[in-house]
Amino acid sequence: xxxxxFELENVELTFLDKEILNIxxxxxxxxxxxxxxxxxxxxxxxxxxxxxxxxxxxxxxxKRHVGCGYFKQTEAPQAxxxxxxLIGKLAVPKDSDSLxxxxxxxxxxxxxxxxxxxxxxIDEPTTHLDQDGxxxxxxxxxxYYGSLLLISHDRALLDELVTTIWxxxxxxxHVYTGNYSxxxxxxxxxxxxxxxxxxxxxxxxxxxxxxxxxKMKKAEKIAKNAAKSKKDSKAKANRMFETKSKATSxxxxxxxxxxxxxxxxxxxxxxxxxxxxxxIFHQSKALSLHNKFPIMADRLTLRIEDNVLLDEVSFQMPxxxxxxxxxxxxxxxxxxxxxxxxxxxGLTISPKARIGYFRxxxxxxxxxxxxxxxxxxxxxxxxxxxxxxLHSMQFVGTDIKKxxxSLxxxxAIRLQLCQLFLGEFNILLLDEPTNFLDIFAIQALExxxxxxxxxxxxxxxxxxxxxxxxxxxxxxxxxxLVEM
Numbered sequence: 296x297x298x299x300x301f302e303l304e305n306v307e308l309t310f311l312d313k314e315i316l317n318i319x320x321x322x323x324x325x326x327x328x329x330x331x332x333x334x335x336x337x338x339x340x341x342x343x344x345x346x347x348x349x350x351x352x353x354x355x356x357x358k359r360h361v362g363c364g365y366f367k368q369t370e371a372p373q374a375x376x377x378x379x380x381l382i383g384k385l386a387v388p389k390d391s392d393s394l395x396x397x398x399x400x401x402x403x404x405x406x407x408x409x410x411x412x413x414x415x416x417i418d419e420p421t422t423h424l425d426q427d428g429x430x431x432x433x434x435x436x437x438x439y440y441g442s443l444l445l446i447s448h449d450r451a452l453l454d455e456l457v458t459t460i461w462x463x464x465x466x467x468x469h470v471y472t473g474n475y476s477x478x479x480x481x482x483x484x485x486x487x488x489x490x491x492x493x494x495x496x497x498x499x500x501x502x503x504x505x506x507x508x509x510k511m512k513k514a515e516k517i518a519k520n521a522a523k524s525k526k527d528s529k530a531k532a533n534r535m536f537e538t539k540s541k542a543t544s545x546x547x548x549x550x551x552x553x554x555x556x557x558x559x560x561x562x563x564x565x566x567x568x569x570x571x572x573x574x575i576f577h578q579s580k581a582l583s584l585h586n587k588f589p590i591m592a593d594r595l596t597l598r599i600e601d602n603v604l605l606d607e608v609s610f611q612m613p614x615x616x617x618x619x620x621x622x623x624x625x626x627x628x629x630x631x632x633x634x635x636x637x638x639x640x641g642l643t644i645s646p647k648a649r650i651g652y653f654r655x656x657x658x659x660x661x662x663x664x665x666x667x668x669x670x671x672x673x674x675x676x677x678x679x680x681x682x683x684x685l686h687s688m689q690f691v692g693t694d695i696k697k698x699x700x701s702l703x704x705x706x707a708i709r710l711q712l713c714q715l716f717l718g719e720f721n722i723l724l725l726d727e728p729t730n731f732l733d734i735f736a737i738q739a740l741e742x743x744x745x746x747x748x749x750x751x752x753x754x755x756x757x758x759x760x761x762x763x764x765x766x767x768x769x770x771x772x773x774x775x776l777v778e779m
């Protein structure tokens with residue numbers, strides 16, 4: 296029998312009277328490999344903190360039977376002993392005071408795998424990580440002997456490593472057997488079953504409404520006939536008998552109608568499935584580009600101080616295509632995007648180009664606008680379309696009334712992406728746009744990109760994201776830009 300690593304029973308966590316998590320029972324066994332998904336703010340990282348014991352539940356019991364290693368997405372590397380062989384394998388520079396985001400992630404992974412733990416809690420380990428770093432992580436975890444709980448927006452990583460999915464929705468955890476692709480199939484089946492159940496519910500409700508209406512009509516007809524019979528010149532006894540008989544029939548029909556109405560009230564309400572319509576960002580004629588290649592370079596050399604990143608490269612970026620640029624951390628991908636956005640020397644860019652640029656940074660807004668006003672003031676689209684775009688990026692309910700100044704980091708990134716796709720641009724440069732998005736926001740971004748009529752150049756280490764979207768791929772290899 297497999298050893299139990301964690302047990303959660305009747306666990307509740309509240310903050311300022313708001314319920315964050317409510318878990319009746321969950322257990323993690325020795326060889327479980329669990330992927331945890333859910334929207335930003337759903338409680339995924341909070342669940343990890345409960346399991347690790349860094350926070351305590353408001354109510355309920357959490358039993359920890361093993362020690363665990365804990366990779367935290369937002370924490371800097373700690374000053375602890377690290378296996379130098381891992382440092383070498385991950386190519387972490389010795390000067391730890393000036394590490395890039397990717398290098399910090401590599402150092403944290405080296406620290407995590409320096410010692411063996413019977414359980415691992417890993418929160419978004421691929422943020423800023425290039426393909427070599429992801430390959431190292433995969434190799435370490437494929438043969439890991441213990442329980443693994445993994446929060447990740449990397450769908451390919453989840454497919455390769457996990458055998459169970461925990462989806463966190465409204466503070467509760469829903470368990471699905473299989474990897475991420477299996478989970479998607481099960482969600483699709485749930486969606487179809489709910490659609491069928493809603494259809495049956497609507498049909499049955501309509502049938503009962505018609506039946507109740509018919510009974511009431513019959514009751515009204517009987518009442519009219521009874522009133523008319525009083526005027527007939529029949530014997531008094533017969534009139535009394537007919538009136539009583541018709542009154543009884545009328546009440547019977549009314550009772551039957553009431554019975555049907557009670558049956559309607561007892562029908563189990565089924566919510567209608569909201570079908571998502573494709574979002575198409577139509578460009579105005581004023582933004583149309585006619586250059587076959589709106590961005591070109593001829594023997595471009597790109598350097599940072601004395602470090603040459605690209606050495607006399609030539610390229611042509613075709614109009615209207617979704618173009619991906621890949622390569623190792625530090626190879627020059629982000630620098631190249633920034634150079635294009637800055638109209639750098641050695642580039643030929645269409646005079647009519649209007650470039651929108653998403654960078655790897657924290658976005659802060661100084662405007663006093665609400666979320667809806669913010670995009671409304673910067674877009675030609677009508678309000679209905681703006682609302683649907685914002686809703687796709689998880690701005691739901693009263694979120695669109697929030698002041699942009701008060702948005703969290705994740706919300707600010709999602710709003711910035713909305714603004715770019717809704718804005719007056721015909722070329723978009725996207726530098727690692729998926730890094731701080733949850734899976735659901737990434738899927739919304741994929742729909743945005745698929746429905747965009749302009750040219751998009753994107754840098755990403757997310758394999759599934761690139762494979763789903765890229766029509767053309769370039770890779771930076773040995774200071775050269777190579778078409779794949």
